[in-house]
Amino acid sequence: MDQYQAQWSEMIAAAIDAEAGERGIDPAARADLAFETPPSADLGDLAVPMFPFAKLLRTSPAAIASAVAARLASTAGASDGTAVAAGPYVNIRLPRADVAASAVPRVLAEGDVYGRNALYDGTRITIEFSSPNTNKPLHLGHLRNDALGESLSRVLAACGATVRSVNLVNDRGIHICKSMLAYQEFGAGETPESSGVKGDRLVGDYYVKFNEWAKQTPDAEARARQLLVAWEAGDPDVVALWKKMNDWVLAGISQTYEATGIHFDAVYFESETYSSGKDEIARGIEAGVFYREDDGSVWVDLEPIGLDRKILLRADGTSVYLTQDIGTVIARYNDSPFDRMIYVVGSEQIYHFRVLFYVLELLGYEWAGNLFHLAYGMVNLPEGKMKSREGTVVDADDLIAELTELAAAEIRAKERESAVENVDETAHKIAIGALHYYLLQVGANKDMIFNPRESLSFTGNTGPYLQYMCARVNSMIRKAADRRIELDSHIDFNVLDMAEEWELVKLVARYPATVEAAGRDYAPGLLAGYLYDVAKAFSQYYHDVPIITAPSTSVRTARLALSRAVLQVLRNGLDLLNIPYLDAM
RNA sequence: GCCCCGGUAGCUCAGGGGAUAGAGCGACUGCCUCCUAAGCAGUAGGUCCCGCGUUCGAUUCGCGGCCGGGGUACCA
Incomplete structure (x- = not known):
């Protein structure tokens, strides 16, 4: 993904410079080149606003966008993707199968170390x-x-x-x-x-x-x-x-x-x-x-x-x-x-x-x-500050015990005792997941209100939601093994042609950059938000699209590989947040 | 008084100079003969605290207010 952005950055800057040259204006606008994400995925994968160049080129951003897109049509090769003008923006569509074919196998090959980066090497x-x-x-x-x-x-x-x-x-x-x-x-x-x-x-x-x-x-x-x-x-x-x-x-x-x-x-x-x-x-x-x-x-x-x-x-x-x-x-x-x-x-x-x-x-x-x-x-607390004198301080052990008890009750209510094998251990891991996610979600510099009732909730934007997605994917992978669906070494990523699949590919590819951002800003919360996006996107996909029950072998194989990549990312990310991974719940 | 942090949907919080500002909870409505319903989809809900400024463009940056929290020359 990064390399595509770097390439397009060069090509777009060159196109703008060429436009300037044609008008006898000195180029020098490269610094103003910025990449954004279009508000909707059908507009493209990357967006570059042309507003900053309007003054230099003495014409409207929309006119610049069309001119730049026209130039790019001839300079960009098929392996770069395509650029189209959309109002004042130049939007870029990346070559989906190529990106998937490099991103997904990379995640699977790197496994537990996927996401490691060199930001603080030697520090x-x-x-x-x-x-x-x-x-x-x-x-x-x-x-x-x-x-x-x-x-x-x-x-x-x-x-x-x-x-x-x-x-x-x-x-x-x-x-x-x-x-x-x-x-x-x-x-x-x-x-x-x-x-x-x-x-x-x-x-x-x-x-x-x-x-x-x-x-x-x-x-x-x-x-x-x-x-x-x-x-x-x-x-x-x-x-x-x-x-x-x-x-x-x-x-x-x-x-x-x-x-x-x-x-x-x-x-x-x-x-x-x-x-x-x-x-x-x-x-x-x-x-x-x-x-x-x-x-x-x-x-x-x-x-x-x-x-x-x-x-x-x-x-x-x-x-x-x-x-x-x-x-x-x-x-x-x-x-x-x-x-x-x-x-x-x-x-x-x-x-x-x-x-x-x-x-x-x-x-x-x-x-x-x-x-x-x-x-x-x-x-x-919702009632105000914790005061040790008034006995309103929430004790860590008590809170964890309470969360664990509720998680255990939930497992029993869903009759998942045999699936999780060890109810107490699983309940404890769910409790820790709920707690850590709740605490890390909020930006560190902000005061936060700890609502006990809400923190005990295991539905929605919570740690257990992430754990649940892992358990679901894992369960599916187990079933795939039972059904002898093997991972083909020649996966045809062209079959991943659904919008949902492309979103997942992009998300998975963005994981290392997200880890880097969390490290740069000392903000683990960035990862929490990202993982929720991944889990939510997968949850929709999984709900709407058959994976191991897909009709053709090539589709099954490719979707399963994508699912495994998603699981790997969730698993690696949860580990960084100190949220226990569960393969069943 | 001075210094620091915050103010985004009813509540809890994301986001962030750029296209219709997001999620979860709560409310209402659909979906389990189908890979785990701790799930999925939809509806309703907004003066992004106020004003001025910078900018082609401000919810985002700057300044000034207002409100809330924290700190402030012998507690750690």
């Missing part, structure tokens, strides 16, 4: 996402973060990057001390094993308990702070409790990652790096890029980037969030140098990252310019 990209706290389980916000981070990691890898995904666990600070204090007060030796409660939930429950307790206990907050001081001083009992409770939480969170297909190449703990930024601050003072106040606190002047000023070290010498992130990213770079680093973190921290990147620049790190904050919007 090392580190991507940080999830970043849980160890005082409570993951919630809906993390699920959006994880869906974006995991999917983007896969997309970038498909674009040729060497991806290193990292998780920064926020395992220290006042929040975990609050859970610890409540546990000391009320825990009575309870463990995940003794209570049967998942570790992250157990610790989260004590966090909630702390907040209730603190309302009628004036010194609760102060005692939590004392615990933090004791922890920083290395008090053995406190550290032991901290370790124990953190392990519970991490074990629980790992289970959630496993359930959602989230993977990290490295896990960093804030407790191990939180103080490492202090040396950098000292260096900055020496270099004169930071300054010290009378009380001993250290600041950076942000006036050059249009902001105020920011504290880097408190008067008591303790570090703040920014200091920690400075230390963390430097340690990480030294660990494993990168050409780019992407932080998948909520948009409420846009300011934080702007300052962080600027401070690193001040410190002279030449890679500071390669840091990128992929900000995503808040996940709200």
